[in-house]
Each structure stands twice: as structure tokens, then as C-alpha cells.
Amino acid sequence: MNVFLWIAQALLAAMFAMAGVMKATQPKDKLVAKLPWVADFSPATVRFIGIVEFAAALGLILPAATGTAPVLTPLAATGLAITMLLAAITHARRKEPAAIAFNAVLLILAVVVAWGRFGPYSL
Numbered sequence: 001m002n003v004f005l006w007i008a009q010a011l012l013a014a015m016f017a018m019a020g021v022m023k024a025t026q027p028k029d030k031l032v033a034k035l036p037w038v039a040d041f042s043p044a045t046v047r048f049i050g051i052v053e054f055a056a057a058l059g060l061i062l063p064a065a066t067g068t069a070p071v072l073t074p075l076a077a078t079g080l081a082i083t084m085l086l087a088a089i090t091h092a093r094r095k096e097p098a099a100i101a102f103n104a105v106l107l108i109l110a111v112v113v114a115w116g117r118f119g120p121y122s123l
Contacts, residue, residue: 001116001120001121002121005112005113005116005117005121008109008112008113009060009061009064009073009077009113010061011109012057012060012077012080012106012109012110012113013057013058013060013061014057015057015106016053016054016056016057016060016080017053017054017057017058019050019053020049020050020051020052020053020054020055020056020057021050021054022034022050023035023038023046023047023049023050023053024047024050024051024054025050027043028043028046031046036094036096037090037091037094037096037099040090040094049083052079052083053080053083055076056076056077056079056080056083057076058076059072059073059075059076059079060073060076060077060080060113061073063076064117064123067123070117070122070123073113073117073123074113074114074116074117074118074122077110077111077113077114077117078110078114080106080110081107081110081111081114084103084104084106084107084110085103085107087099087103088100088103088104088107091103
């Protein structure tokens with residue numbers, strides 16, 4: 001199970017690091033073509049979401065890998081689960097079922113990591 005959690009953490013970290021960098025660095029006009037929901041938010045909010053996602057990606061790996069404040073790893077996973085819940089709500093309002101399904105997969109993966117790292121497989 002520990003190996004599975006590391007794999008899940010790595011997958012989540014890779015996904016959110018890439019998405020976070022994209023949202024934090026690209027102009028809103030360019031993002032709207034790839035991510036239509038961006039049109040509903042201010043550029044500052046989109047950048048904030050990107051920064052939060054990138055920070056959480058780091059939090060999934062670095063504390064656990066270095067042994068420095070490893071409690072930050074399940075906290076990062078919990079934060080990503082909340083982010084995915086809010087994203088699913090946004091996509092539901094926009095009637096985007098494919099995006100909701102993707103958010104649900106990431107939400108479940110983040111919840112499993114949070115559960116495992118807070119509980120029986122904590123570091």
C-alpha cells in the first residue's frame with residue numbers, strides 16, 4: 001500500500017504541477033482556449049489557483065521524501081481534494097460532465113492519499 005500511495009502522490013504531483021504552472025504563467029486569453037471555465041474568473045483568481053496547485057504538488061512529495069514535516073503531505077492531499085470538489089461544483093454549474101468526471105478521479109486519488117498518509121501509512 002505504501003508503494004501505491006507513493007505512485008498516487010507522484011501522479012497527483014505531476015498533474016497538479018503541470019496544471020499549476022500553466023495557470024500561473026499563461027495569460028487568461030490563452031488559457032480560455034484550453035480551459036473554458038477560466039472565462040468565469042478573474043486573471044488573479046486563475047493565477048492564485050495555479051499557485052495553490054503547484055504548491056500542493058510540491059507538498060505531496062517534498063515533505064514525505066525529505067522527512068521534514070511529513071504531516072504536510074496529507075494536508076496537501078486534503079487541500080487538493082477540496083480544490084477538486086470546488087472545481088467539480090464549477091463544472092457542474094457550467095454543465096461540463098467530462099470535466100466533473102476528471103475532477104472526481106483526482107478527488108478520489110487525493111482522498112486516498114490523505115487517508116493513507118494521515119492514517120495507517122503515515123510517514
